[in-house]
Amino acid sequence: MEQDSEARQVTIEAQGAQLQGLYYEPSGAPRAHLVLHGATGVPQRYYRSFAIWAAERGVGVLTYDYRDFGRSAYRAMRKSDATLVDWAVRDQAAAERTLAELAAEGSLWMIGHSLGGLGFPFRRFDARFEKITTIGAGFAHFSDHPWSYRPKALAFWFLVGPIGTALANYLPGRRLLLGEDLPAGVYWQWRKWCISRDFFKSDIGVSLSEPDFGADGPQLRMLTMADDVVVPPVAVKRFANAFPKGRVDYRMLQPAxxxxxxxxxxxxxxxxxxxVWLTLLER
Incomplete structure (x- = not known):
């Protein structure tokens, strides 16, 4: 049975917060070290099996929880002032700095799952970062969802989600059977982006800096799953199209x-x- 004892506990000093992470040491001679930025509302424990699997193949993995969530929750959820920008920019940047400190030598990689893959255009990377892989990360609008999933999305953004968050001063996801609880500021900003055709554009110059889609940097892969109804391929392709032609290696993964x-x-x-994990990791 997999235990957290297989990983080293790590404290990540972020701007305005202290995050708790786990570092899975690579077996044998390290091939690379990667930071795994998680999806919104997905605790780092969910990625443990993947992290152990990658570490057994010589790739060290740093997982962590965003501020006021999971292992990084230090106060009542309703007292949190965290936003999605805090998670996507400040916390991700801090985790990348920590990885570079943990792994003083060797190649550095980044895997960003969903929200975890949206923040990198807002920051520069250590020269040792060689590869960025985003998985299911895209500029999703509620109209992108197939009809089978759209009622759930509409309820999340326009009915039980906003009502529950307004009443509780946090998203009571567990009580509403909508996943994990989230800070109110995270939910409201997430909602704002996903019901807007311009996604996060209205926050540029307010809580976000201007993203640099044209910057040179690590190898960039964007993976989407053909059957993803949460962030469908059209939303991932929309994100990929923000970059100069030829910058992104875009690939749709087919279950079959x-x-x-x-x-x-x-x-x-x-x-x-x-x-499919070998494809996520390195192909």
Whole structure:
């Protein structure tokens, strides 16, 4: 049985917060070290199986929880002033700095799952970062969802989500059967982006700096799952199209190519989908 004792506990000093992470040491001679930025509302424990698997293949992995969430929750959720920008920019940048300190030598990689892949255009990278891989990260609008999923999305953004958050002063996701609890500021900003055709554009110059889509940097891969209903391929392609032509290696993953019935959005990191992990890691 996999235990957290297989990883080293790490404290990440972020701007305005202290985050708790786990570092999975690579087996044998290290090939690379990566930081895994998680999806909104997905605790780092969900990525443990993938992290252990990668570490066994010589790739050290740093996982962590965003401020006021998971292991990084130090106060009542309703007292949190965290925003999605805090998570996507400040916390991710801090985790990348910490990885560079943990791994004083060797190649550095970044994997960003969903929200975890949206913040990198707002920052510069250590010269040792060689590769950025985003998985299911895109400029999603609620109209992108297939009809089978759209009622759930509409309820999340326009009915039970806003009502529950307004009443509780945080998103009571567990009580509403909508996933994990989230700080109110995270939910409201997430909602603002996903119901706007311009996504985060209205926050540029307010809580966000101007993203540098044209900057040179690490190798950039953007992966999408063909059956992802949460951040559908059209939303990932929209994000990829923000970069200069030829900058992004965009790829749609088909479940059948791996002998799997589905990949999903969150589920792509589940152990039942381990056959796709080599593609997520390095191909």
């Amino acid at each position: 190519d791996y002998g799997l019935s589905s990949l999903g959005h969150i589920e792509v990191f589940s152990r039942r989908n381990a056959l």
